Amino acid sequence: MSESINVDVPTVGESISEVQIGQWLKQEGDWVKDGEDLVEIETEKASVQIPAPGSGFLENIQKASEEFALVGETIASIRLSDAPASNGTPPKEPAASASAEPSPSASSGGPSASNPPAAGGGATATTGGTTASFIMPAAKRLLEEHGLSQNQVPATGPGGRLLKEDVLAFVRNRGNAPAAPAAPKPAASVPSPAPRPTASTSLVAESVPNRSEEVKPLSMLRRTIAARLVEAQQTAALLTTFNEIDMQPVMAIRKKYKDAFAERHGVKLGFMSFFAKASVEALRRYPLVNAEIRDDNIVYRHYHDIGVAIGGGKGLVVPILRNVERMSFADVEAGISEFARQAGENRLQPADLIGGTFTISNGGVYGSLLSTPIVNPPQSGILGLHSIQERPVAIDGNVVIRPMMYVALTYDHRIVDGREAVGFLKTIKEIIEDPSRLFLEL
Structure with a gap:
C-alpha cells in the first residue's frame, strides 16, 4: 500500500486557534507537487495558502469551502506517488474509492440499459454535462440535502468530477424549469417534448414572490472586523x-x-x-x-x-x-x-x-x-x-x-x-x- 501523509492546518499566527477553509486550489484525486499550494485558508487577519507536504495524489478532503478547522487539524491527505505518465492530465480515481460511484459504462463496453446516452452521446439524463466519475464531499452533501442522485446532475469538474457548483446550478435551474419524471425512460422510447405551460400557469408562477433565504457563516475576516x-x-x-x-x-x-x-x-x-x-x-x-x-x-x-x-x-x-x-x-x-x-x-x-x-x-x-x-x-x-x-x-x-x-x-x-x-x-x-x-x- 502506498504511503500517505496528512495535510494539517499550520500555525498561522500567535493566538489564532481556528481558521476557515477558503477554497480548494486542487481537487481530490489530483496529482500535486511538493510545495504546490493546495488550499486557501482564512484567518482573522489574512488569507494563507497551505502547500503540499509531499508529491502525490490528493485524497480524503475532510473540510469543504467555508467550513471551520482548528490549527493542527487534519483536513486532507496525500498518497505519495511519482508524477503520472499523462504529463499533467488529471488521473482517474481508483475504483475502490469509497465516495466514488462507477460510471454507467464501467462494467461493460457500452452504456447500461437503465441509463441510455442522450442524442449527443456520452451525456447523462440531464443535458449539458458528463456522468460524474467522482463526487466531491461538498457536492455529496448537497445531493443528500436535495434528494438528488449522482446521475441527475451534469458533472463539469476535471476528470468528470461532480462539484458543489454543479449541484447548486442544477438546483437553481430545476427551480425555473418544468418538473421532469423521477425515473429515466426506457432506451427504446423517445422522450416527448415537455408540455408548454399555459398562460394562466405562467402568470401564477410569476406571481409567487421569492422568499427563500440563504444562511452562510461569517468569514474569519468579517468576524474579526465585527x-x-x-x-x-x-x-x-x-x-x-x-x-x-x-x-x-x-x-x-x-x-x-x-x-x-x-x-x-x-x-x-x-x-x-x-x-x-x-x-x-x-x-x-x-x-x-x-x-x-x-x-x-x-x-x-x-x-x-x-x-x-x-x-x-x-x-x-x-x-x-x-x-x-x-x-x-x-x-x-x-x-x-x-x-x-x-x-x-x-x-x-x-x-x-x-x-x-x-x-x-x-x-x-x-x-x-x-x-x-x-x-x-x-x-x-x-x-x-x-x-x-x-x-x-x-x-x-x-x-x-x-x-x-x-x-x-x-x-x-x-x-x-x-x-x-x-x-x-x-x-x-x-x-x-x-x-x-x-x-x-x-
Whole structure:
C-alpha cells in the first residue's frame, strides 16, 4: 500500500486557534507537487495558502469551502506517488474509492440499459454535462440535502468530477424549469417534448414572490472586523470633526506631472500619497493623535505607520505602510498599489496588517459624500476621505465652482481633545490646498 501523509492546518499566527477553509486550489484525486499550494485558508487577519507536504495524489478532503478547522487539524491527505505518465492530465480515481460511484459504462463496453446516452452521446439524463466519475464531499452533501442522485446532475469538474457548483446550478435551474419524471425512460422510447405551460400557469408562477433565504457563516475576516468595531465603540470615547478641502491645487499638480511621474516611477500619482504625507506632518504637530492608551499610560510613537483601508477579495483590509515619514510620494503609491494587488488575490500576510499608528480610509472611491469612520483600536485617530464634487464656494468675495472634498477625523476623546482634533484636520486642509508646504515645512 502506498504511503500517505496528512495535510494539517499550520500555525498561522500567535493566538489564532481556528481558521476557515477558503477554497480548494486542487481537487481530490489530483496529482500535486511538493510545495504546490493546495488550499486557501482564512484567518482573522489574512488569507494563507497551505502547500503540499509531499508529491502525490490528493485524497480524503475532510473540510469543504467555508467550513471551520482548528490549527493542527487534519483536513486532507496525500498518497505519495511519482508524477503520472499523462504529463499533467488529471488521473482517474481508483475504483475502490469509497465516495466514488462507477460510471454507467464501467462494467461493460457500452452504456447500461437503465441509463441510455442522450442524442449527443456520452451525456447523462440531464443535458449539458458528463456522468460524474467522482463526487466531491461538498457536492455529496448537497445531493443528500436535495434528494438528488449522482446521475441527475451534469458533472463539469476535471476528470468528470461532480462539484458543489454543479449541484447548486442544477438546483437553481430545476427551480425555473418544468418538473421532469423521477425515473429515466426506457432506451427504446423517445422522450416527448415537455408540455408548454399555459398562460394562466405562467402568470401564477410569476406571481409567487421569492422568499427563500440563504444562511452562510461569517468569514474569519468579517468576524474579526465585527469584533474590533464593537470593541472600539464600547471602549473608546469616539467623536468626529469635519472640514472641507479645495482639491484644485492637488488636481492641477497631478494633471501636470502624472505622465512624467508614471514614466519615471512606474506607478500612477494618486491622491493618497498627498494625504499620507500631509498626515505625517499633522501627526508631528499633534502627537496625541499618533499615540495610544496602554493600561494607565499614554504611549507616544515617534514613527508613523499609516494603515490604508483597501477593498480586497474578502472585504475591507487595512495593510500598513511602515515609516511613512521616510517614504517618497513614489514609495507611498507603489506600496499602496502592491497592497491592492495582494488584497485582490487574497495574498496579504498577517504581518502586513499588524500594528499601525494611524489610518486613512477613502470612502470616496465608492461614492461616499460624508461619513464618520470608526477608529481601529488601539489607535487614537482615523482620517476619512470622501468623493470630490464641484460645488459653489466663496473665494475673495466671489462665488466660484471648485472641486471640494469633505474630510472627517474620528478620534478617541479619552486622549485627544477637540482642540487637537480640529487643529489636526486644519493642518491637513492647509497642506492639501497648498502642497508646497510639504517641501517648505510650513
